[in-house]
């Protein structure tokens with residue numbers, strides 16, 4: 001499974017020309033509902049977010065690129081890095097353009113490698129809505145375990161971590 005994905009995609013740091021793809025993918029109803037901030041993001045808001053992102057030294061956002069057409073297929077980030085601990089999040093893949101299974105797991109494994117080898121982190125943490133079965137499967141497959149729970153607007157959130 002993962003062998004095919006290596007031939008189909010590459011992962012590189014986010015650049016400004018990616019952010020409109022990110023905004024449109026993030027704004028889809030089926031994706032928005034899985035993030036804490038669920039409102040639609042305007043073009044101007046996205047530009048302001050990118051300006052802040054560029055000026056934040058402990059936020060690392062990555063773009064998954066299709067080798068076929070060199071267009072973005074998804075995104076993921078490691079952010080709020082302090083004391084060798086980082087938060088994993090903003091994972092999103094365009095299932096309409098990449099229909100084979102396994103991309104979510106491939107991306108997370110790749111970012112775990114970056115966390116260990118480049119960022120020299122010792123632990124990754126994340127939060128996920130308890131009803132987001134696909135994401136939880138990805139996180140558990142990559143070794144994350146649950147260590148707590150909270151609630152946001154009546155929806156349960158699971159807190160997970162991975163020592164790397």
Ligand SMILES: CC(C)(COP(=O)(O)OP(=O)(O)OC[C@H]1O[C@@H](n2cnc3c(N)ncnc32)[C@H](O)[C@@H]1OP(=O)(O)O)[C@@H](O)C(=O)NCCC(=O)NCCS
Nearest residue numbers: 031034091092093101102103104105128133134135137138
């Ligand atoms: C979460 C997400 C990145 C997973 O990407 P993906 O490429 O589908 O991930 P994978 O194919 O590696 O694995 C997904 C697993 O969930 C399963 N799955 C997918 N949709 C599912 C559903 N609706 N119900 C139950 N299981 C589901 C898949 O079968 C697979 O399970 P398997 O390992 O047993 O085969 C993708 O669904 C997505 O972009 N979701 C919207 C944004 C989001 O929720 N981000 C996470 C926020 S915390």
